[in-house]
Amino acid sequence: MPLLFIAAFLVLPLLRTLKEGGLSVGILAQPYFEKRLAWTLEQAALSALLALVIGGPLAYLLSRARVPGTALLLQLLLLPFVTPTLVAALGLLSLFGPRGLLHLDLSGTPTLLILGNLFFNLPLMIRLAYAGFLRVPPTLIGAARTLGASGWRSALTVALPLAWPGLAAGAVLVFLYSALSFGLPLLLGGEQYGTLEVEIYTLTAYDLRLNEASALILVQLFITFVATAVYVRLGATGGAGVATARTLPRPRGAAAALTYTLMGAVLLICFAPLVAVALGSVHGRSGVTAAFWTGLLSPDADPPLALMLGNTLRFAGLTLICAVLLGGLHAFAISLSRSKALDLLSLLPLMVSPVSLAVGYLLLYPALRASLGLLIAAYTLLASPLITRSLLPALRAIPERLNEAARTLGASPGRVWRTVTVPLIVPALRGGAALALSTVLGEFAATLVLARPEWATLSTGMYARLGRPGEQNLGEACALATLLMLLSLLAFSVLDGGKGEVT
Amino acid sequence: MSRRSTLLGLLALGAVSTCTVSAQAVPTLTVITHDSFALDKKLIAGFEAANHVHVQLLKGGDAGELLNKLILTRAAPIADVVYGLDNSLLPRAQAAGILSAYTSPAAAKIPAAYRLGDGTLLNTVDAGYVSLNVDRAAFQKTGLPLPTTLAQLATPEYAKLLVVESPATSSPGAAFYLATVQALGQDGALNWWRSARTGGMKVTRGWEQAYNQEFTLYGGKFPIVLSYASSPAAEVFYSAGKLKDAPTDNLFIPGTTFLQLEGVGILKGSKQTALAKKFVDFMLSASVQKDFPDRMWVYPSVPGTPLSSVWKYAQQPKLPPMPDSLLNRSAALTDLWVTQVLRK
Numbered sequence: 128m129p130l131l132f133i134a135a136f137l138v139l140p141l142l143r144t145l146k147e148g149g150l151s152v153g154i155l156a157q158p159y160f161e162k163r164l165a166w167t168l169e170q171a172a173l174s175a176l177l178a179l180v181i182g183g184p185l186a187y188l189l190s191r192a193r194v195p196g197t198a199l200l201l202q203l204l205l206l207p208f209v210t211p212t213l214v215a216a217l218g219l220l221s222l223f224g225p226r227g228l229l230h231l232d233l234s235g236t237p238t239l240l241i242l243g244n245l246f247f248n249l250p251l252m253i254r255l256a257y258a259g260f261l262r263v264p265p266t267l268i269g270a271a272r273t274l275g276a277s278g279w280r281s282a283l284t285v286a287l288p289l290a291w292p293g294l295a296a297g298a299v300l301v302f303l304y305s306a307l308s309f310g311l312p313l314l315l316g317g318e319q320y321g322t323l324e325v326e327i328y329t330l331t332a333y334d335l336r337l338n339e340a341s342a343l344i345l346v347q348l349f350i351t352f353v354a355t356a357v358y359v360r361l362g363a364t365g366g367a368g369v370a371t372a373r374t375l376p377r378p379r380g381a382a383a384a385l386t387y388t389l390m391g392a393v394l395l396i397c398f399a400p401l402v403a404v405a406l407g408s409v410h411g412r413s414g415v416t417a418a419f420w421t422g423l424l425s426p427d428a429d430p431p432l433a434l435m436l437g438n439t440l441r442f443a444g445l446t447l448i449c450a451v452l453l454g455g456l457h458a459f460a461i462s463l464s465r466s467k468a469l470d471l472l473s474l475l476p477l478m479v480s481p482v483s484l485a486v487g488y489l490l491l492y493p494a495l496r497a498s499l500g501l502l503i504a505a506y507t508l509l510a511s512p513l514i515t516r517s518l519l520p521a522l523r524a525i526p527e528r529l530n531e532a533a534r535t536l537g538a539s540p541g542r543v544w545r546t547v548t549v550p551l552i553v554p555a556l557r558g559g560a561a562l563a564l565s566t567v568l569g570e571f572a573a574t575l576v577l578a579r580p581e582w583a584t585l586s587t588g589m590y591a592r593l594g595r596p597g598e599q600n601l602g603e604a605c606a607l608a609t610l611l612m613l614l615s616l617l618a619f620s621v622l623d624g625g626k627g628e629v630t
Numbered sequence: 631m632s633r634r635s636t637l638l639g640l641l642a643l644g645a646v647s648t649c650t651v652s653a654q655a656v657p658t659l660t661v662i663t664h665d666s667f668a669l670d671k672k673l674i675a676g677f678e679a680a681n682h683v684h685v686q687l688l689k690g691g692d693a694g695e696l697l698n699k700l701i702l703t704r705a706a707p708i709a710d711v712v713y714g715l716d717n718s719l720l721p722r723a724q725a726a727g728i729l730s731a732y733t734s735p736a737a738a739k740i741p742a743a744y745r746l747g748d749g750t751l752l753n754t755v756d757a758g759y760v761s762l763n764v765d766r767a768a769f770q771k772t773g774l775p776l777p778t779t780l781a782q783l784a785t786p787e788y789a790k791l792l793v794v795e796s797p798a799t800s801s802p803g804a805a806f807y808l809a810t811v812q813a814l815g816q817d818g819a820l821n822w823w824r825s826a827r828t829g830g831m832k833v834t835r836g837w838e839q840a841y842n843q844e845f846t847l848y849g850g851k852f853p854i855v856l857s858y859a860s861s862p863a864a865e866v867f868y869s870a871g872k873l874k875d876a877p878t879d880n881l882f883i884p885g886t887t888f889l890q891l892e893g894v895g896i897l898k899g900s901k902q903t904a905l906a907k908k909f910v911d912f913m914l915s916a917s918v919q920k921d922f923p924d925r926m927w928v929y930p931s932v933p934g935t936p937l938s939s940v941w942k943y944a945q946q947p948k949l950p951p952m953p954d955s956l957l958n959r960s961a962a963l964t965d966l967w968v969t970q971v972l973r974k
Contacts, residue, residue, distance in 0.1 A: 147702070157973070159973035220843055220849070221849065224843070224849055224850070232851070234843070234844075234850070234851075235832070313835065314839065317832075317833075317834065317835075318796060318833055318834075318835070318972065329798065329799055331698075332691065332694075332695045332698060333694050333695065333698070333798060333799050334798065334965075334968075335698045335701065335702075413872065418870050422870065429668065429925075486702060489699060489702060489703050489708065490702065490703065493703060493706040493708055497660075497686065497688050497708075579686065579687060579688060579689070580687050580689065581687075590665075591665070593838045593842055594665065594666060594837070594838055595864065595868070595927075596841060596857065596861045596864040596865055596868065596927070597864050597865050597867065597868025597869065598848075598865075598868060598869055599868040599869065599870055600868055601842055601848060
């Protein structure tokens with residue numbers, strides 16, 4: 128079933144696009160595109176490295192000491208991950224723009240794009256690394272310390288090697304997301320720091336040079352395929368050991384200073400942009416104002432807020448149901464068959480350029496061009512990998528003997544499923560569902576399908592407002608963005624129970 | 631598990647097919663537009679009631695993206711009517727053969743200067759002027775006199791104050807580029823773009839980045855922006871009554887303004903030609919012409935249509951007509967810009 132879905136809504140449309148355009152490999156020899164490719168790889172590698180350098184140590188320190196607010200920080204860290212790109216760009220610019228709150232003008236520099244990548248990916252890195260370090264048995268580090276190793280030394284020689292697969296997997300994931308990122312370089316990169324994905328979009332949507340776009344698509348697929356294979360391999364070797372609960376000491380001295388410095392950096396990169404957007408919704412050129420929110424709430428807002436909110440929730444809900452079913456099935460299939468290929472396939476939707484899919488949809492399914500079914504399918508395609516990825520570690524962590532024991536004690540397979548497997552994977556499922564839901568809330572997947580005005584969501588409403596001049600429009604866009612953030616937070620506290628178990 | 635998801639799939643299919651069933655009772659007319667299309671819903675509902683039709687509106691992206699989608703799907707057209715293709719895109723639409731001829735009786739009222747091509751494929755609905763806007767307060771701080779020629783704008787002194795959109799990815803950008811070609815000739819224009827860029831002119835992908843991010847009025851550092859002649863009026867309109875005067879002015883420098891004409895037409899292969907023609911007429915009707923100016927910030931094409939008072943903050947530049955020979959080359963000229971300016 129998941130395979131059929133991927134075939135129908137991913138592989139076929141992509142092949143159809145490639146077929147329509149043909150292939151012109153010559154483009155790859157042009158210096159301009161060589162530069163684009165180099166920059167795509169460079170910015171992704173730099174982002175991954177920085178995420179590792181900031182996120183790794185912080186995660187280790189947090190796992191070793193009782194820092195007040197750790198749980199809250201870890202939970203809040205999910206917010207950037209599910210923030211719509213447009214909101215992130217708005218926030219980053221109001222912080223680091225020419226008249227930004229920080230008086231530090233980074234607009235038009237590559238730094239802004241890297242900061243944007245970190246905004247989205249640092250949280251992922253920290254959470255993955257934190258989970259990795261928690262699995263390192265504290266007794267091992269304790270033994271090293273007893274044998275005279277310093278805190279630094281035990282961290283580097285004991286904890287790091289043990290947690291390395293998790294850390295490396297995190298870094299590869301950051302690389303992958305940054306290399307494929309589309310919205311951020313489109314909004315922040317300008318013409319100088321665009322990535323391959325931006326070029327694919329331009330060649331397809333504006334220049335209608337599908338043959339050249341196809342060449343770039345294939346290059347991109349190759350890069351992401353390699354990175355994904357590395358990631359899957361690392362994921363398979365990592366994850367040894369079980370997280371243990373224990374009481375931790377408060378951090379002291381240099382460790383405390385480092386912890387708080389890193390935390391400060393994370394707060395600045397990951398949360399300050401969001402705060403700036405929220406401020407933008409109540410602060411105009413002439414000071415504090417309620418005009419943007421009242422404008423949004425007024426009955427003649429176009430489109431009305433109730434419609435946008437209703438659609439957002441409806442699409443997100445429908446997608447969630449489909450994504451849990453498909454993503455869940457896929458995860459079970461992977462864990463039962465232990466197939467590497469299936470594992471790789473589950474990440475495929477994250478690797479393929481959305482704009483080439485959109486063309487494929489139009490060519491393959493003209494009759495479905497503006498149907499709700501296609502819209503939900505497109506959303507599901509984007510959301511189900513998150514479910515699969517969340518469920519997999521939980522499924523793999525269930526010891527085989529647990530099921531066998533239950534069977535020996537006379538439980539039927541159905542009963543084992545109900546009383547053993549399900550309770551063990553529910554926390555992961557809830558976490559994955561929260562992640563998927565929030566992504567859908569903010570995702571502009573409507574770009575995949577022809578939009579209908581009556582389908583206006585909070586995100587499309589935001590785009591529409593940013594497309595018109597006038598202060599009121601920009602302010603209302605900020606208000607809509609704030610609303611989206613609140614919804615994401617709500618999704619997390621309800622679905623994830625505030626435990627923040629998602630990695 | 632798999633049975634349940636099959637069920638869900640059937641439900642989804644059911645939802646889709648109920649749409650089609652309900653649509654069969656009343657015929658559906660599909661109208662595809664660019665993303666900026668906005669019209670009072672009551673007017674559409676009135677059209678539906680008067681013609682016993684259900685109008686399905688689709689948004690196909692920016693005008694350039696919209697055209698490409700229509701070209702890609704010409705074998706199985708995705709709509710009956712298209713609104714939003716403009717004079718710079720018409721030659722490509724014509725060459726691709728995606729439009730079928732229809733001239734609305736109402737088009738007789740439209741002035742000849744507003745006609746799109748020979749007027750057979752697209753009926754002009756509205757006209758707008760692409761133009762440079764200047765942030766008055768921010769520009770004053772530079773202490774410079776306002777620029778009056780294109781040549782001046784390319785000097786580093788002024789180029790570093792200017793943000794424009796890319797001709798390759800934005801319709802105002804393409805319009806501005808055509809205006810520079812008309813004024814300076816092909817090679818002169820390419821040279822102008824190269825020196826302005828060296829001088830510090832910023833080129834963004836789209837209007838949103840230029841206006842909302844780079845323009846001084848919204849926190850950027852460029853006090854001159856490529857926008858529309860109507861933007862100063864929109865600034866007053868969207869200030870919730872706070873502004874008594876526009877914070878921006880138009881800067882009508884010869885070779886920087888462009889008359890953009892947007893039209894409505896019928897797509898080849900439509901099975902609803904009679905209804906499609908009615909919709910084209912509807913777009914030229916008095917009530918529609920009166921409604922969209924304050925929503926889309928463009929002038930109605932039918933003379934005598936009343937405008938709201940806020941339009942006194944917008945001006946119309948005097949323009950030499952853009953020759954068809956130049957419009958016909960717009961795609962080739964853009965390619966030239968991409969290879970000779972952008973990718974250098």
